[in-house]
Amino acid sequence: MTPEQKRLVRDTWKQLAPVADAAAGMFYHRLFEIDPTTRTLFRATDMVAQRKKLSQTLAFAIGGLDNLDTLVSKVEDLGRRHAGYGVTDAQYDSVGAALLWTLEQGLDQAWTPPVAAAWTEVYQLLSGIMRNAAARAERLQSVWPAPFEAAV
Ligand code: HEM
Numbered sequence: 001m002t003p004e005q006k007r008l009v010r011d012t013w014k015q016l017a018p019v020a021d022a023a024a025g026m027f028y029h030r031l032f033e034i035d036p037t038t039r040t041l042f043r044a045t046d047m048v049a050q051r052k053k054l055s056q057t058l059a060f061a062i063g064g065l066d067n068l069d070t071l072v073s074k075v076e077d078l079g080r081r082h083a084g085y086g087v088t089d090a091q092y093d094s095v096g097a098a099l100l101w102t103l104e105q106g107l108d109q110a111w112t113p114p115v116a117a118a119w120t121e122v123y124q125l126l127s128g129i130m131r132n133a134a135a136r137a138e139r140l141q142s143v144w145p146a147p148f149e150a151a152v
Pocket residue numbers: 038041042044045046050053054057058078081082085087088091092093095126127
């Protein structure tokens with residue numbers, strides 16, 4: 001990401017801060033509409049708390065774009081936990097589409113092509129780190145259980 005893209009993401013995120021909770025509500029509504037497979041993952045979830053967690057995590061990630069080293073290990077942990085929730089690669093694409101759609105609705109005139117490109121980059125960066133960490137954890141799990149079981 002270029003410094004200009006980081007600036008665009010930070011500025012537009014600030015613009016949305018006052019309506020973050022409503023935007024998160026719109027996001028999940030849109031997600032469940034475009035990809036009904038995601039709905040079952042949240043069947044036992046307190047969605048009020050979940051909306052807060054999502055926007056807090058995005059805020060943390062956006063704040064950390066200049067500090068990628070610290071950010072990466074946290075986002076990797078998040079990705080491994082998501083593998084545990086049963087999240088698939090295809091669902092990452094749906095979440096990306098729902099996120100960009102929500103930002104577009106919220107930002108309206110401020111949603112310009114460079115802003116769209118910058119947010120696409122951010123989501124690809126974060127979801128790429130999450131997916132890679134999840135895939136690595138799954139590969140390790142498929143290698144390790146047998147010798148471990150044999151040893152006990
Ligand atoms: C950049 C992408 C994402 C971010 C920042 C994010 C953020 C979070 C956060 C902060 C939590 C709280 C629990 C934890 O920290 O482990 C969470 C839980 C969860 N997320 Fe995500 N998430 C992302 C992508 C996805 C995707 C692609 C899916 C698939 C539909 C998904 C489904 C879930 C589910 C099912 C939970 C658990 C809910 C529960 O506790 O019942 N997330 N997410």
